[in-house]
Amino acid sequence: MKLAVVGLGLIGGSMALDLKKCGYVSExxxxxxxxxxxxxxxxxxxxxxxxxxxxxxKQSDIIIIATPVSSVITLLPRILDLINEHQTVLDVGSTKNLIIECVRNHKYRANFVATHPMAGTEFSGPSAAQEGLFCGKATVICDSLENHPDHLKKVNDMYLALKMRVIEMKSIDHDLHVAYVSHLSHISSxxxxxxVLDKEKDASAIFNLASAGFESxxxxxxxxxxMWAPIFDQNQKNIVEALGDYIDRLKLFHESLKAHDYDQTKKYMYQSNEIKRILSQIQKTKEKE
Amino acid sequence: MKLAVVGLGLIGGSMALDLKKCGYVSExxxxxxxxxxxxxxxxxxxxxxxxxxxxxxKQSDIIIIATPVSSVITLLPRILDLINEHQTVLDVGSTKNLIIECVRNHKYRANFVATHPMAGTEFSGPSAAQEGLFCGKATVICDSLENHPDHLKKVNDMYLALKMRVIEMKSIDHDLHVAYVSHLSHISSxxxxxxVLDKEKDASAIFNLASAGFESxxxxxxxxxxMWAPIFDQNQKNIVEALGDYIDRLKLFHESLKAHDYDQTKKYMYQSNEIKRILSQIQKTKEKE
Structure with missing residues (x-):
C-alpha cells in the first residue's frame, strides 16, 4: 500500500515514520x-x-492531510476532486465538524475519514517527528456512518497498526469535548x-524561581x-463557552481569596484533587498497553 | 552535626535523606x-x-521546619524559645514575609534563616520523599542581613551540600515573585x-481525549x-493581584476569540512563545550542573 502525507510536521512526519516501519505501507x-x-x-x-x-x-492508496486545520478545509475538497473511488483520505486535525461540513456534499464524501489522534508535543515541523508518538494513545474517528465500510476499515487498520485505541464519536460531540479537555489547556497555558512574562520583564525572577510546576x-x-489560531477559530463557539466557564470559576476562586474564605478555597482545591483518580486510571491503561 | 526535621513530608523527608547521605549531618x-x-x-x-x-x-545543631506555612508561624516562635544561641533554625515554606514578621522581635531572630528551596512535586507525605530532589535547583534565602553570619553560613553550606544555587532576596520581593511564578500556576491548574471535571461529569471524555498536554x-x-490553602492565605495580597492579572488577560483573549479577531489571537500566542527562550535557558543551566 502506498501512502501520501500532506503536511510534513510533527504529526504527519511521525505517522509516516511508524507506518513505514511497521510495514503497513511500502512507500x-x-x-x-x-x-x-x-x-x-x-x-x-x-x-x-x-x-x-x-x-x-495519482499514486497513493491512502492520503493523510496533516496540515493546520485552516489548510485542511481548502485542501480536502481539492484532494477529493483528484482521487478515484478506491482511494482513502483522512485528516488528523484537532477540529472535526467544520472540516466534515466542507465536503458534506462531495461525491467522494464516503472516502474521507475524519480523525483526531490524541497525541502531540509542544514542538512542530519535520524535526519534531518521532517514532512511537501514537503508541498506546487514543484516536477519534468522527461521523463514521457517513463513510464507506472499506475506507473506514482501511483507516481503522492504519490506527491499529500505530497501536492506538480507536474511539468513535459524533463530530459535534468531539468538538465540544476537546474544547474543554484539550483546547482550554492550551489557552490557560x-x-x-x-x-508572568509581562510582570517579570527582566526574566531573572522566572529564571531563578521557576520550578518544575511552573514549567509544566x-x-x-x-x-x-x-497551528493553534485556526483551531481556536474553527472551534470558536465551543472554546468561547469553555473559556467563559474557566474565567467564571477563576473569579469565584478570586472572590474566595479576597474574602479570606479559607474553607471555601480549600473546598475548591479538594474538588480539583478528583482529577488524580482520572489521571491515574489513564496511567494504568497506558502501562497495560 | 545533628539535624532535626520538623514535618516529615515531601520536602522535609527529601532534605533529611540527602543531608545524611552526603555526610553534612551525622544524625x-x-x-x-x-x-x-x-x-x-x-x-x-x-x-x-x-x-x-x-x-x-535540645539535641540538634540545625532545625528545619518543613510543615505547612500555617504551622510554621505557630512552631517557629516556640522553637526559638527553646533553643540556645548556637542553634540554627530554618524554614522551607513557600511564603516568607509573614513568617519573618512573626519572630521579628525575638531575641533569637538572628538564628532563624528564612529559606525557600524551589523544588517539589505534586505529591505529599513521607512516601513522596526522594533523593536528589534539590540537586541543580535554586533556593532563596530572604532578609539575610537580619541573620548572624554564623547561622547564615551554616544554612548556606547546607544548601551547597544539597547542590543548590543560593539566591538572596528581600522577603517582600520573594513573595510577589512567587505569587506569579509559582502560586498562580497552582491556581490555574x-x-x-x-x-473540566464539572463539564465532563462521566469522565469518559477526559479518559479518552486527555493528551499529554492536558496532563501537564x-x-x-x-x-x-x-499545604496550599495556607500559602494562598499568607500571600493573599500578592496572589489576589496575580490572579486578577491572569483573569484580565484571559478576558482579553476571550474577547479576541468572540470577535473572531484572528490576528490578535495569534499576536497573544506569539507573545507567549517568548517563554521558550527562558525555559530553554533554565534547561541549559540544569544540564551544565
Whole structure:
C-alpha cells in the first residue's frame, strides 16, 4: 500500500515514520509547500519521495492531510476532486465538524475519514517527528456512518497498526469535548505565560524561581500559533463557552481569596484533587498497553 | 552535626535523606504530630529517630521546619524559645514575609534563616520523599542581613551540600515573585481541573481525549489543599493581584476569540512563545550542573 502525507510536521512526519516501519505501507510520498520542510523530511527519512499534491493523489492508496486545520478545509475538497473511488483520505486535525461540513456534499464524501489522534508535543515541523508518538494513545474517528465500510476499515487498520485505541464519536460531540479537555489547556497555558512574562520583564525572577510546576503549566505556551489560531477559530463557539466557564470559576476562586474564605478555597482545591483518580486510571491503561 | 526535621513530608523527608547521605549531618531526628508519618519516616529511613519538639530543640545543631506555612508561624516562635544561641533554625515554606514578621522581635531572630528551596512535586507525605530532589535547583534565602553570619553560613553550606544555587532576596520581593511564578500556576491548574471535571461529569471524555498536554497543565491540581490553602492565605495580597492579572488577560483573549479577531489571537500566542527562550535557558543551566 502506498501512502501520501500532506503536511510534513510533527504529526504527519511521525505517522509516516511508524507506518513505514511497521510495514503497513511500502512507500511514503511527502507533500509540503515549504522547500525547507521538503528537504528536512527527506534528510530525516520521514518520506521516500517529495511529490506534488496532484502526484500524491495519482499514486497513493491512502492520503493523510496533516496540515493546520485552516489548510485542511481548502485542501480536502481539492484532494477529493483528484482521487478515484478506491482511494482513502483522512485528516488528523484537532477540529472535526467544520472540516466534515466542507465536503458534506462531495461525491467522494464516503472516502474521507475524519480523525483526531490524541497525541502531540509542544514542538512542530519535520524535526519534531518521532517514532512511537501514537503508541498506546487514543484516536477519534468522527461521523463514521457517513463513510464507506472499506475506507473506514482501511483507516481503522492504519490506527491499529500505530497501536492506538480507536474511539468513535459524533463530530459535534468531539468538538465540544476537546474544547474543554484539550483546547482550554492550551489557552490557560498561553495566557499564564503572558501574565508572568509581562510582570517579570527582566526574566531573572522566572529564571531563578521557576520550578518544575511552573514549567509544566506553561509548557503548552511554546506551541505553534500558526497551528493553534485556526483551531481556536474553527472551534470558536465551543472554546468561547469553555473559556467563559474557566474565567467564571477563576473569579469565584478570586472572590474566595479576597474574602479570606479559607474553607471555601480549600473546598475548591479538594474538588480539583478528583482529577488524580482520572489521571491515574489513564496511567494504568497506558502501562497495560 | 545533628539535624532535626520538623514535618516529615515531601520536602522535609527529601532534605533529611540527602543531608545524611552526603555526610553534612551525622544524625537526623524527626518530629511529626502524625503517628502514621512518624512510622512511615522510620520505615523509609528518612530519619534515625522520632523525638518530641522539645527533644529536637535540645539535641540538634540545625532545625528545619518543613510543615505547612500555617504551622510554621505557630512552631517557629516556640522553637526559638527553646533553643540556645548556637542553634540554627530554618524554614522551607513557600511564603516568607509573614513568617519573618512573626519572630521579628525575638531575641533569637538572628538564628532563624528564612529559606525557600524551589523544588517539589505534586505529591505529599513521607512516601513522596526522594533523593536528589534539590540537586541543580535554586533556593532563596530572604532578609539575610537580619541573620548572624554564623547561622547564615551554616544554612548556606547546607544548601551547597544539597547542590543548590543560593539566591538572596528581600522577603517582600520573594513573595510577589512567587505569587506569579509559582502560586498562580497552582491556581490555574486547580481551577482548570475543576472546570473540566464539572463539564465532563462521566469522565469518559477526559479518559479518552486527555493528551499529554492536558496532563501537564492539570498536574498541579493534584497538590495538597492542606499545604496550599495556607500559602494562598499568607500571600493573599500578592496572589489576589496575580490572579486578577491572569483573569484580565484571559478576558482579553476571550474577547479576541468572540470577535473572531484572528490576528490578535495569534499576536497573544506569539507573545507567549517568548517563554521558550527562558525555559530553554533554565534547561541549559540544569544540564551544565
Amino acid at each position: 511514503v510520498f511527502g507533500v509540503d509547500q515549504s522547500i525547507e520542510n521538503q528537504q528536512s523530511a527527506l534528510e530525516l527519512k520521514l518520506v521516500d519521495k517529495i511529490v506534488t499534491l496532484e502526484g500524491a493523489c 498561553f495566557v499564564l505565560a503572558n501574565t 503549566t506553561v509548557r503548552l505556551a511554546k506551541s505553534s500559533p500558526e | 537526623v531526628f524527626g518530629v511529626d504530630q502524625s503517628i502514621e508519618n512518624q512510622q512511615s519516616a522510620l520505615e523509609l529511613k528518612l530519619v534515625d529517630k522520632i523525638v518530641t519538639l522539645e527533644g529536637a530543640c 486547580f481551577v482548570l481541573a475543576n472546570t 497543565t492539570v498536574r498541579l491540581a493534584k497538590s495538597s489543599p492542606e
